[in-house]
Amino acid sequence: MNSARHEGSQIQPVLRRLSAFRHLSECGTAALDKAIRERVLRAGTGQDLICEGDIPDRVRFILSGWLARYKTLEDGRRQIVNFVLPGDACDTMIYLLSEMDHSIGTLTPVVYSELERPQFEQLMASDKTLAEALWCESLAGNAIRREWAVNMGRRVALERVAHLLCEIIERLRPVGLVDGNSCAFPITQMDLADATGLSAVHLNRTLQELRAAGLIVLRERVLTVNDLDALKTAALFNPNYLHYVH
Amino acid sequence: MNSARHEGSQIQPVLRRLSAFRHLSECGTAALDKAIRERVLRAGTGQDLICEGDIPDRVRFILSGWLARYKTLEDGRRQIVNFVLPGDACDTMIYLLSEMDHSIGTLTPVVYSELERPQFEQLMASDKTLAEALWCESLAGNAIRREWAVNMGRRVALERVAHLLCEIIERLRPVGLVDGNSCAFPITQMDLADATGLSAVHLNRTLQELRAAGLIVLRERVLTVNDLDALKTAALFNPNYLHYVH
DNA sequence: CAGATTTGCTGATCTACCTTAGCCGAACCG
DNA sequence: CGGTTCGGCTAAGGTAGATCAGCAAATCTG
Numbered sequence: 358m359n360s361a362r363h364e365g366s367q368i369q370p371v372l373r374r375l376s377a378f379r380h381l382s383e384c385g386t387a388a389l390d391k392a393i394r395e396r397v398l399r400a401g402t403g404q405d406l407i408c409e410g411d412i413p414d415r416v417r418f419i420l421s422g423w424l425a426r427y428k429t430l431e432d433g434r435r436q437i438v439n440f441v442l443p444g445d446a447c448d449t450m451i452y453l454l455s456e457m458d459h460s461i462g463t464l465t466p467v468v469y470s471e472l473e474r475p476q477f478e479q480l481m482a483s484d485k486t487l488a489e490a491l492w493c494e495s496l497a498g499n500a501i502r503r504e505w506a507v508n509m510g511r512r513v514a515l516e517r518v519a520h521l522l523c524e525i526i527e528r529l530r531p532v533g534l535v536d537g538n539s540c541a542f543p544i545t546q547m548d549l550a551d552a553t554g555l556s557a558v559h560l561n562r563t564l565q566e567l568r569a570a571g572l573i574v575l576r577e578r579v580l581t582v583n584d585l586d587a588l589k590t591a592a593l594f595n596p597n598y599l600h601y602v603h
Numbered sequence: 604m605n606s607a608r609h610e611g612s613q614i615q616p617v618l619r620r621l622s623a624f625r626h627l628s629e630c631g632t633a634a635l636d637k638a639i640r641e642r643v644l645r646a647g648t649g650q651d652l653i654c655e656g657d658i659p660d661r662v663r664f665i666l667s668g669w670l671a672r673y674k675t676l677e678d679g680r681r682q683i684v685n686f687v688l689p690g691d692a693c694d695t696m697i698y699l700l701s702e703m704d705h706s707i708g709t710l711t712p713v714v715y716s717e718l719e720r721p722q723f724e725q726l727m728a729s730d731k732t733l734a735e736a737l738w739c740e741s742l743a744g745n746a747i748r749r750e751w752a753v754n755m756g757r758r759v760a761l762e763r764v765a766h767l768l769c770e771i772i773e774r775l776r777p778v779g780l781v782d783g784n785s786c787a788f789p790i791t792q793m794d795l796a797d798a799t800g801l802s803a804v805h806l807n808r809t810l811q812e813l814r815a816a817g818l819i820v821l822r823e824r825v826l827t828v829n830d831l832d833a834l835k836t837a838a839l840f841n842p843n844y845l846h847y848v849h
Numbered sequence: 850c851a852g853a854t855t856t857g858c859t860g861a862t863c864t865a866c867c868t869t870a871g872c873c874g875a876a877c878c879g
Numbered sequence: 880c881g882g883t884t885c886g887g888c889t890a891a892g893g894t895a896g897a898t899c900a901g902c903a904a905a906t907c908t909g
Contacts, residue, residue: 410843428753430839438752453739458746458844493699500704502748506684507674509755510800514896545856554756559896561858593676597656598704760866791886805866807888 367420367468368393370532374444377531377601378493385484392480393418393470400469405462406447413457416477417447422467423544427551428459437552439502440464440525444532449477449495465543493600500598509554512593514563517553519592522573526582527596542580567591613666613714614639616778620690623777623847624739631730638726639664639716646715651708652693659703662723663693668713669790673797674705683798685748686710686771690778695723695741711789739846746844755800758839760809763799765838768819772828773842788826813837 368390375381381389397420400406407413409428424441438459441447447461452474472480481488501524508517525542529535550560567573572588574581582588614636621627627635643666646652653659655674670687684705687693693707698720718726727734747770754763771788775781796806813819818834820827828834 426749428749430753430757432839434757436753436756438749450738450742453735454742454746454846455848456843456846458846459749489699492696496696496700499745499748500700502745502752503672503674503684503705505752506748506755507676507682509752510682510797511676511680546858547856551756556897557856558858558898562896565858593678597702600700600702600704602701792888793886802867803887804868804889808866811888 367397370420370444370534371418371446371470373532375446375487375490375494378497379486379490379602381490382484382486385487385490388480388483389487392472392476393420395476396471398469398471400463400467402463402465405460406469407457408460409457411457413448413451413454414474415452416449416472416474418470418472419443419445419447420468420470422469423464424461424467425464425548425552426459426461435551436554437548438505439498440528440552442525442528442532443534445498446491446494449491464545464548497598497600500600504598514553514555514559515566516592517555518549518560518563519567519572519588520594521549521553522567522580522582523585523589523592523594523596524599526580526585527599531601538583538585539579539581541578542575543578613643616666616690616780617664617692619778621692621733621736621740624743625732625736625848627736628730628732631733631736634726634729635733638718638722639666641722642717644715644717646709646713648709648711651706652715653703654706655703657703659694659697659700660720661698662695662718662720664716664718665689665691665693666714666716668715669710670707670713671710671794671798672705672707681797682800683794684751685744686774686798688771688774688778689780691744692737692740695737710791710794743844743846746846750844760799760801760805761812762838763801764795764806764809765813765818765834766840767795767799768813768826768828769831769835769838769840769842770845772826772831773845777847784829784831785825785827787824788821789824 371389371393372381372386375389406417406424419441421443423443424447425437426439426441427435427437429435441461447469451457481491504524508520512520526535526540529540534540546560546564547557549564550557553560555563564573564575568575570591572582572584572591574583588594617635617639618627618632621635646668652663652670665687667689669689670693671683672685672687673681673683675681687707693715697703727737750770754766758766772781772786775786780786792806792810793803795810796803799806801809810819810821814821816837818828818830818837820829834840
């Protein structure tokens with residue numbers, strides 16, 4: 358178990374992410390900080406935080422690590438419907454529903470904070486800027502899902518994968534996880550395939566196509582994009598759906 | 604212009620839809636009824652209520668007719684990311700975002716009610732059951748988008764179309780628009796193709812396959828499904844994501 | 850450390866779905 | 880009234896991406 362001081366340093370991603378939507382008041386920042394430190398937990402790779410059919414009763418904030426929201430068909434086909442990245446709030450308000458319609462599992466080791474419903478509602482009530490930022494975060498998650506529908510329905514494999522990579526970079530950037538042209542990229546090709554609706558084989562070939570075109574360097578779990586504009590053009594990427602204000 | 608008495612009769616779908624999530628108090632019902640009657644509008648087929656890039660500043664309730672949320676790529680490829688059906692609330696809270704990331708257009712003639720942000724916030728504050736029902740409606744919309752990701756990513760054409768038809772039927776039923784085994788089905792095959800990520804040609808063939816299998820009858824804008832369970836089985840359809848409580 | 854598993858990668862084959870092109874009947878329109 | 884558009888439908892041919900099978904390196908595990 359780490360000290361509170363150490364865990365505290367990991368709250369930054371959440372503050373940075375919410376600040377992308379609204380300037381947070383000092384009061385809001387303090388309330389959030391306090392609430393998050395209350396209960397910090399860890400999970401290893403490949404664990405489910407919550408499963409389809411479970412009763413949702415808490416809200417989570419991701420401090421580090423990557424997760425996926427996913428659904429599985431009876432015959433095993435899996436579709437990742439969203440990545441959950443550091444700084445993301447996870448399931449704002451979902452406790453209003455009586456049952457989860459999807460699962461949330463870790464793709465890497467994860468550190469996260471858990472709030473019970475009363476704590477979370479108290480947090481929302483504590484500060485207007487914070488509440489609005491949380492609402493925006495939730496609405497932006499919605500917008501991401503819409504863009505994914507476009508991605509899977511109307512983009513070909515190369516555009517599709519390029520688009521996903523652009524999105525991940527632009528989501529990691531405001532939380533400070535992009536260093537120059539590179540970011541840690543800790544997930545497997547299988548995960549990428551399940552997120553893009555492609556087979557693992559075809560995803561692998563598409564990555565190689567992107568590499569051959571000089572658009573990406575992806576090796577040893579690090580993604581480097583030297584010409585992001587070129588990648589965005591190849592992806593028909595328009596960042597408006599991320600809804601960052603500043 | 605129709606009389607208020609006549610328009611009033613069209614509020615039913617909204618009440619019925621929200622009642623699927625929470626039992627509405629009399630007070631909430633009355634407030635909603637009053638707010639909706641305030642400003643009832645009409646639009647013909649093929650009109651956009653709001654476009655990508657517009658500033659969202661109002662909330663809408665659909666009283667009759669079908670609409671689509673959609674996005675268009677630069678080169679014209681279109682993807683419908685959601686159908687908006689009678690009774691649906693349209694863009695709860697979206698005024699918190701500064702810009703629309705998608706468009707909403709009519710697929711049929713539509714009757715709808717428009718509320719400015721202050722009116723809507725007043726409505727939300729007026730009654731707890733109503734507010735919760737509206738939140739649930741919004742969360743359920745989210746869940747539908749997740750299921751669509753699965754649909755486009757992991758289901759083959761026949762399953763995909765079958766799944767969409769099941770969803771539409773199960774969404775129309777609680778608002779009273781399913782009559783026995785049939786419902787009005789006023790949209791074109793092109794619309795269905797854009798919603799499923801298929802080409803119009805292939806969608807047409809898939810419909811014929813469904814007809815040949817005896818799973819659906821679709822003609823003259825009426826959809827009849829004599830054995831809904833069979834269609835659901837073919838679609839790997841699980842209604843849990845619609846989140847109806849009763 | 851050896852064995853088992855996972856991950857990235859490749860080749861060959863197959864097929865689901867796309868594209869292009871065009872027909873037909875119904876509705877609409879000047 | 881004849882032209883035009885729209886929606887449903889069909890045929891032919893091409894291709895993007897799936898499936899199956901297998902290999903090598905890295906990683907995990909006992």
